[in-house]
Amino acid sequence: MHLHINSYGTYVHVKEELFDIRFKNSEGVVEHKQYAAAKVTGIVLATGCALSTDAVRLAMRNNVDILFVEQSGDPIGRVWHSKLGSTTRIRKEQLVASLGPSGVMWVKKWLLTKIDNQLAFVKGLKKHRPQHAHFLDDKVTRMEALGMSIGTLDAGCVADIADTLRGLEGTAGRLYFETLSYVLPAEYRFSGRSSRPAGDAFNAMLNYAYGMLYGQVEKCLIVAGIDPYVGFMHRDDYNQLSMVYDFIEPYRIFADETVFRLFTAKKINKAHVEEFVNRQGGIGVSLNKEGKLLLVTAFNTFMDADPVRYNGRNLTRNHCIQLDAHQFAQKLKSERAKE
Amino acid sequence: MLVWVLYDIEKDRSRTKAAKVCKQAGLYRVQFSCFLGTLTSNEKDTLRLKLEDLIDVDRDKVYIFPMSKDELRQTDLLGQAFDKNLVSDEVRALFF
Numbered sequence: 001m002h003l004h005i006n007s008y009g010t011y012v013h014v015k016e017e018l019f020d021i022r023f024k025n026s027e028g029v030v031e032h033k034q035y036a037a038a039k040v041t042g043i044v045l046a047t048g049c050a051l052s053t054d055a056v057r058l059a060m061r062n063n064v065d066i067l068f069v070e071q072s073g074d075p076i077g078r079v080w081h082s083k084l085g086s087t088t089r090i091r092k093e094q095l096v097a098s099l100g101p102s103g104v105m106w107v108k109k110w111l112l113t114k115i116d117n118q119l120a121f122v123k124g125l126k127k128h129r130p131q132h133a134h135f136l137d138d139k140v141t142r143m144e145a146l147g148m149s150i151g152t153l154d155a156g157c158v159a160d161i162a163d164t165l166r167g168l169e170g171t172a173g174r175l176y177f178e179t180l181s182y183v184l185p186a187e188y189r190f191s192g193r194s195s196r197p198a199g200d201a202f203n204a205m206l207n208y209a210y211g212m213l214y215g216q217v218e219k220c221l222i223v224a225g226i227d228p229y230v231g232f233m234h235r236d237d238y239n240q241l242s243m244v245y246d247f248i249e250p251y252r253i254f255a256d257e258t259v260f261r262l263f264t265a266k267k268i269n270k271a272h273v274e275e276f277v278n279r280q281g282g283i284g285v286s287l288n289k290e291g292k293l294l295l296v297t298a299f300n301t302f303m304d305a306d307p308v309r310y311n312g313r314n315l316t317r318n319h320c321i322q323l324d325a326h327q328f329a330q331k332l333k334s335e336r337a338k339e
Numbered sequence: 340m341l342v343w344v345l346y347d348i349e350k351d352r353s354r355t356k357a358a359k360v361c362k363q364a365g366l367y368r369v370q371f372s373c374f375l376g377t378l379t380s381n382e383k384d385t386l387r388l389k390l391e392d393l394i395d396v397d398r399d400k401v402y403i404f405p406m407s408k409d410e411l412r413q414t415d416l417l418g419q420a421f422d423k424n425l426v427s428d429e430v431r432a433l434f435f
Contacts, residue, residue, distance in 0.1 A: 002432045010435045017363050023435045033435070036365035038382070039428070293434050300431035 002042045003035065004296060005049045006289060012043065013052035019043070037062035044215075046071055065219055072196075072204075072286060073211030078218070086225025086329060093332040094230050094243075102335060103158045103232040106328075108150060110249040111169055115147040117253035118176045125183055132183055139179045146172040158232050165233060180260060188263050197284020201273045202263060204285045208292065209255035209299055210248075214241070216303070217248045217321060224325035226332075247325070254317055258299045267294065341411055341427060342366065342383055343404040344374040344390075353393045357401070360389045369421040377428040 003021065005012060010023040018034040025031045037058050042065040045051060051066070056079055059066050066079040097103045119140060126136045146168050155161040174192065181189045181202070190200040198204035221228045221243060231242020262268055272291030278284055287295065307314040315323070344361050348354040354372075362368065364386045366376035378386065383403065390401050411427060424430050 001428070001430050004432055004434045007435055016359050021435050034362065036363055038363070038365040296432050296434070304431050305429070
């Protein structure tokens with residue numbers, strides 16, 4: 001299980017080789033809860049909490065992933081033992097692939113999967129919304145056309161077509177989110193994606209869900225021995241987790257689906273979000289504790305407790321990401337062996 | 340599998356240690372000398388060996404009972420009982 005430490009002043013330390021969480025309950029009384037390292041898969045710490053070095057040590061010894069996040073859910077950093085998940089050969093091949101044609105192949109594959117997922121989702125929406133069929137059909141055709149354009153692109157390395165790819169992907173994304181907004185109940189509609197700050201409840205939820213997904217994908221990549229900082233398509237800026245942004249594309253649908261379902265089921269109301277004004281004077285929306293609780297529970301259940309058919313096996317979605325990461329690493333390794 | 344660990348251990352020191360070993364294995368304390376939780380069969384064997392080392396085999400008693408999920412579903416819980424979802428590892432996230 002994941003321990004989410006959100007409340008101000010909560011302290012995570014070790015007692016009898018167990019994670020001990022000290023917090024104030026709703027009556028203001030200090031309480032302790034203990035959890036065995038064997039049962040904890042990850043600890044997610046928001047700002048305003050404390051962690052002891054012994055807790056870090058216990059986590060390292062039991063492969064527990066400690067993730068630090070902003071209040072918005074964006075991961076800031078993680079504590080993980082400083083070993084590679086696998087052999088360095090994978091990283092070398094990853095660097096080679098990032099500069100050659102096989103990088104183009106991978107990027108296209110990820111983007112096309114993403115667009116396919118989006119299309120499948122929109123087509124699924126049509127089943128129960130015959131009144132919107134015309135609107136949805138139009139969007140589907142346009143997104144399919146964009147997918148085709150991505151499919152036909154070809155180059156010796158990703159950098160040559162990166163701008164075109166980003167453009168096509170962006171347009172597809174815009175069409176997709178327009179569609180989602182269109183079919184939502186009127187009070188939840190939004191105009192396009194927004195982050196830092198999110199302009200509406202839907203974007204706030206989606207940003208938080210993507211934040212969790214980033215953390216998950218990064219972990220899967222590290223475990224598979226892939227360098228999360230060496231991307232194929234995203235820019236190699238300072239401390240940019242480029243490979244995470246590349247690799248996450250096919251899985252974004254998991255976050256989209258969870259958030260969308262919460263909204264269409266009318267599970268979200270004013271009690272889950274808070275409006276605020278940031279330093280630049282912009283009005284933003286953020287999730288409060290109840291909102292995070294609702295989203296995290298829904299997302300974790302979707303990712304971890306609800307198996308899907310995948311390559312002939314029943315697997316949880318989290319497990320699928322990990323398997324894909326391992327397969328990606330193995331393919332990188334074997335590609336060169338063939339030459 | 341779901342595992343119950345029940346014990347009667349005479350020496351205070353060993354009893355305290357037994358409780359600690361059970362908690363570290365990932366079991367939850369449902370009564371003073373009674374633990375419950377989900378373990379793999381390897382984890383169960385490890386726990387057995389650890390408890391075996393602690394106790395005085397001539398005087399103390401330790402029971403390790405496996406239980407199926409089906410049987411847990413049929414269990415009746417009254418009063419301040421344990422959380423079925425927690426012991427069967429169905430809780431994916433906890434908030435503090």
